[in-house]
Each structure stands twice: as structure tokens, then as C-alpha cells.
Amino acid sequence: MDKTNYTSDDIESRYTPGAGIGVFAKRQLQPKQTLYETSDEYFSIIYRRYWKEVCGFCYNYDSGLDWKLKENHIGVVFCSEECRSKFMKRIAIAPDLHAFLISVEEFSRKRKQLKTAPDPEDDDIIPDRRIIEESWTDSQNTLLDIVNTLASDKPNKAQRKLLSEVQAAGLRAYDEDSDTDIDSIKNLASYIATNVLSPSTVAHTLTLSTTIEPCTLSRLLDQQINHYLALVSLLPPSLSQYALSAPSIAKILAVDRSNSFGIWSGSSDLKCTHTEERSELLGSMLVPSLSRFNHSCSPTVSKQRSRHTWTFSTTDVVNADQEIFITYLGGDEKTLNVDDRRQRLVNGWGFICGCVKCTNESTQSDID
Numbered sequence: 001m002d003k004t005n006y007t008s009d010d011i012e013s014r015y016t017p018g019a020g021i022g023v024f025a026k027r028q029l030q031p032k033q034t035l036y037e038t039s040d041e042y043f044s045i046i047y048r049r050y051w052k053e054v055c056g057f058c059y060n061y062d063s064g065l066d067w068k069l070k071e072n073h074i075g076v077v078f079c080s081e082e083c084r085s086k087f088m089k090r091i092a093i094a095p096d097l098h099a100f101l102i103s104v105e106e107f108s109r110k111r112k113q114l115k116t117a118p119d120p121e122d123d124d125i126i127p128d129r130r131i132i133e134e135s136w137t138d139s140q141n142t143l144l145d146i147v148n149t150l151a152s153d154k155p156n157k158a159q160r161k162l163l164s165e166v167q168a169a170g171l172r173a174y175d176e177d178s179d180t181d182i183d184s185i186k187n188l189a190s191y192i193a194t195n196v197l198s199p200s201t202v203a204h205t206l207t208l209s210t211t212i213e214p215c216t217l218s219r220l221l222d223q224q225i226n227h228y229l230a231l232v233s234l235l236p237p238s239l240s241q242y243a244l245s246a247p248s249i250a251k252i253l254a255v256d257r258s259n260s261f262g263i264w265s266g267s268s269d270l271k272c273t274h275t276e277e278r279s280e281l282l283g284s285m286l287v288p289s290l291s292r293f294n295h296s297c298s299p300t301v302s303k304q305r306s307r308h309t310w311t312f313s314t315t316d317v318v319n320a321d322q323e324i325f326i327t328y329l330g331g332d333e334k335t336l337n338v339d340d341r342r343q344r345l346v347n348g349w350g351f352i353c354g355c356v357k358c359t360n361e362s363t364q365s366d367i368d
């Protein structure tokens with residue numbers, strides 16, 4: 001499968017009326033046919049609450065038990081020596097990446113020690129797309145100053161002051177739940193780490209479309225920008241070239257919100273046969289090669305996760321040239337009515353569902 005054009009003998013991506021790009025069958029597909037299995041790079045985050053229980057390499061989760069193999073200094077645990085060795089080998093591709101991950105973990109732990117209540121005045125402001133884009137663009141000059149400082153052999157007083165100021169701003173508390181802040185820090189750090197390990201994955205992600213803003217409250221927007229600038233200031237000089245521009249981060253955050261898949265505990269076990277059994281949300285994954293599948297409330301493809309691999313298989317016959325769909329509602333589309341389904345999709349993904357089932361049911365309720 002060609003990952004960016006989504007082309008294999010069975011499927012390809014094409015424009016589809018009203019929903020951008022979608023994935024279509026090139027020939028008739030039979031039920032239970034495996035269409036796609038991921039083996040490519042992706043962005044991911046395991047939420048802080050679960051970091052001791054979820055293998056940092058394969059996402060194995062065993063009923064909430066802590067894994068014993070720990071790399072505490074980077075905040076990652078492993079279910080086996082094999083996973084630990086694969087993970088460590090992967091990050092060793094860039095010698096200073098390990099040092100960066102250690103700094104990120106130290107920074108996150110410092111954040112946990114701070115306890116400041118959020119500013120209530122800012123709580124309810126929902127910035128629009130223009131404000132979000134302008135805010136990130138405005139931070140680009142500071143970002144360039146940080147990168148120049150990192151590149152300088154002998155930073156002057158003003159440059160050293162800049163680094164300590166951005167780190168202090170990044171540590172300032174905006175949310176009472178420090179785990180959520182740490183998730184934000186680790187998520188942004190994973191964008192930089194992915195850029196170090198696989199710049200093509202980042203480039204691919206920047207081509208994807210979005211329909212929803214990356215955050216909903218002003219204080220979260222400020223928080224993300226401050227976290228990101230602080231993270232860049234922690235980069236070892238040899239990695240400073242991998243700092244993504246501020247507008248690129250804004251775009252990836254938006255793509256992440258529209259395209260990422262939850263890592264649910266139910267389907268993490270290899271023995272689990274359920275497609276999307278949901279219990280606890282352990283984290284999320286953004287896999288660019290899976291990001292062109294549109295949603296339908298009567299999907300024709302099921303997605304199943306086993307550890308860190310997603311497999312997409314048909315649930316029905318799909319004729320040549322028909323679009324194939326997954327569900328973004330994880331099975332809830334079977335029980336919700338059209339209004340509730342559409343509302344959930346608007347809230348979560350920012351689009352009004354135009355699938356055949358919703359179109360038929362809304363036309364029917366207009367007639368009634």
C-alpha cells in the first residue's frame with residue numbers, strides 16, 4: 001500500500017462529494033477482507049494516568065496492573081524486555097533524542113509540583129480559527145529566537161534570560177488537573193520526537209484536512225503555546241533543527257483532533273476478539289495513513305487494534321467504485337438516533353454527517 005495515496009490493488013483515495021477525500025474500492029471486496037494493516041510511523045500519547053500500566057512500545061495493558069520494566073527518567077514502562085529494547089533502539093537513531101525525552105520528563109514532573117488555580121476570567125472564551133492561527137503565528141518569532149539561542153555556542157545574557165522565561169511560562173499552571181497538562185506537554189513533545197524519527201510522517205500529516213479547531217478555550221490555547229515554546233527550549237542543540245514551526249504545530253493539533261483514534265483498553269489485549277470494546281481511554285494515536293477514511297453511521301469497514309497495529313477489514317460486500325466507510329462513533333451509531341449521532345459528530349469532529357443513513361433518516365423525520 002502506498003501510504004500517502006492510499007493505493008493498493010483493492011482501494012484508493014479519491015475526492016468524494018461533500019466530504020473531501022475518501023477511500024474507495026477499486027474492485028469488488030468480499031466481507032471480512034483485510035484491507036489494511038498499519039506498519040508505519042504515527043504520533044501517539046499514553047495519558048499520564050495510565051503511564052505505568054500501558055507498555056510504551058506495544059500498548060499492552062493488563063487489567064490495570066503496573067508493568068515492572070521501567071524507564072522512569074523518560075516516563076515509560078514496558079511489558080517485556082523485547083519491547084524495551086525495540087523502543088530504546090528506535091530512539092537511539094538520533095543520539096540526543098534520549099536526552100530530550102529525559103528533559104521533557106523532568107519538566108513534566110516539575111509541572112506536577114506547581115499548584116496554581118486557573119484564571120477564571122479566561123475560562124469561557126472560545127477562540128475562533130483566526131485567533132488560534134494568529135496566536136500561533138505570533139509565537140513564531142519567539143520560537144526562532146529560542147532556536148537561535150540553542151544554536152549559539154555562547155548564549156548572551158538576554159538569550160539565557162529568554163530560555164529561563166519561556167521555561168517558567170511553560171511551567172505556569174493553567175489547569176487544576178496537572179495530569180492533563182502533562183498530557184499536553186507529552187503530546188507536543190511527541191510531535192517533535194516524530195519529526196526527529198520520521199520527518200516524512202510529519203510532512204504527510206501537514207497535508208491532511210481538518211474541520212475542527214485544535215482547542216476550545218483561550219487558556220488552553222495559551223497553555224499549548226507556552227508548553228510548546230518551553231519544549232523547544234529543552235531541545236539539545238543538535239536537534240534544534242527539528243523544532244516544528246508554530247503554524248505547523250497548530251495544524252498538527254487540528255489534524256490530531258479530527259483524525260486520531262482512541263487507544264481503548266478493551267481491544268489492547270491480543271486475546272480480545274471484540275472490534276471496539278470500550279472501557280478505559282488509555283491514550284490516542286494519530287496514524288496519517290488511516291486518516292482518509294470517512295465516517296458512515298452504517299460502516300462497511302471495521303477497525304481493530306491489536307497492540308499498536310490497526311487492521312481494517314470489510315464487514316460487507318463493497319462493489320467496485322463504492323466508497324468504504326468506518327464509523328467514528330465506535331458502535332454507538334447503532335443505538336443513537338439521527339439527531340444524537342449528528343450532534344456527537346459535530347461536537348467531536350466538527351462536521352454534519354452526510355452519510356446515507358443520516359440523510360435518509362433526517363428526510364424521513366422532515367416528512368413525519
Ligand SMILES: C[S@@+](CC[C@H](N)C(=O)[O-])C[C@H]1O[C@@H](n2cnc3c(N)ncnc32)[C@H](O)[C@@H]1O
Nearest residue numbers: 019020021209211292293294295351353354355
Ligand atoms: C478523518 S478525516 C477523513 C478524510 C477527509 N475526508 C479528508 O479529505 O482528508 C475526517 C473529515 O472528513 C469529513 N467527513 C468524514 N465523514 C463524513 C461524513 N459522514 N459526512 C460529512 N463529512 C465527513 C469531515 O470533514 C471530517 O472532519
